[in-house]
Amino acid sequence: MTLSPTATQDGRLDPVAGVLTGERRRLINLAYRMLGSLAEAEDVVQETYARWYAMTRPQQEAVASPAAWLTKVAGRVCLDVLRSARARREQYVGEWVPEPLPSRAEWTFGALDDSTADPADHVTLDESVSMAFLVVLEAMTPAERVAFVLHDVFRYPFAEVADIVGRTPAACRQLATSARRRVDAARAPLSPTAERARVVREFKLAWQARDIKALIGLLDPDATAVGDGGGLVTALAHPVEGAERVAGFLAGRALPDRLTFRECTVNGQPGLAAHLDDALLAVYAFDIADDRIRHIWAVLNPEKLRPWQRD
Known part of the structure; x- marks a missing residue:
């Protein structure tokens, strides 16, 4: 019920x-x-x-x-x-990537279009739901993650956090401090949205052209690419690391003629959605700093793409 x-x-x-x-x-x-x-x-x-x-x-x-x-x-x-x-x-089969969220304009929330979806169910898309941020949270212990999100993101006092986590306020403060160090260590200066959108657009064009040189120029030397198929569709079994290897992998993939890439917003950041005719195949999220792509997360697991599906 x-x-x-x-x-x-x-x-x-x-x-x-x-x-x-x-x-x-x-x-x-x-x-x-x-x-x-x-x-x-x-x-x-x-x-x-x-x-x-x-x-x-x-x-x-x-x-x-x-x-x-x-x-x-x-x-x-x-x-x-x-x-x-x-x-x-x-x-879990393969790599696990957080579930990507579309922008409000694209929101379907259980195959409902935006005109009928309950606006109270929309997740506020800000830096605290970026894929890069969520991936860092994944590396935390459950207690660290809960304490950090409650205190640093939602500004709950440690006395209230302690009542939820089941530890003392002092212990919760230590948990949040440890989590904050992880976040700060992974955080890079955020480029303006227009610049990140430009990088994603150029990445899309270079990928479609299979231009390895252009792809390498858009990738950070230590760039990584991660795919999440959940065992339901074919995806990368392990992350691909290094600009040349990532570029070579992307350029070497055979792309169907009917495959199209649409620029969109993924977790509040510029991203891409791949469609074969009318069927959504994957959503790509990016971590971009200093006009270079540091991380690419490809979500192909259809169970994680339900909010993106349109009837």
Whole structure:
């Protein structure tokens, strides 16, 4: 049963329905950053609301701040998901890449077009959902990731973070500090959006022309390319490293005549979507610094491309 944040299981109007509805977008934003998966974020939010409506009316009325209660429950559910995800991703076929998000203009959210999709479900596309940022978060322990996202991204005080993570405020401060060092070490100066879009456009043209020299000129010497097919479609089994190897791999791939690349926004950053006729095959995200591409993430797993699909 799918629960609406406006009514209880027995059909009664919820006295804090407006608060619950208003919190849905924030919870989706929080859960996606913690998990790197929109599908898992949706499940977390649904589970959070289910737990609210499983309480009796007196229990609900005893909650001083429904918004804080929802955050605490969602945070703890995310922590449980992250702990189990570590084991699941060890069994994942090939490389695991966070689920890419389209721009709001392209958003379909479960095969719905933008005119009918619930705007409360849109994830705010800023630097904290860039693919580069999410990949760094993937390297953190579950506790580090939750503490960092709650404190550094959503500005929750450590006393509240501690209640969610189940550690002392001092321990949570250390977790966030450790996570922040990882983020700072991986972060590079961000070029203006127009410059990044130009680099992606030139990359697309060089790839289509199979111009190895032009590709090498657009890639950082230590560039890496990672593919995620999830075992459902063919993708890179391991990352390709180094500008010359990445360029050689791309130029050596046989591209179907009907394959087209569309410039788009992926997690708030310039990216590409590959289509064969009307079928979406892959979404490409880029990490660009100093007009050079440092990382390419190709998501081919169809289960991760559902928000991009159009009927």
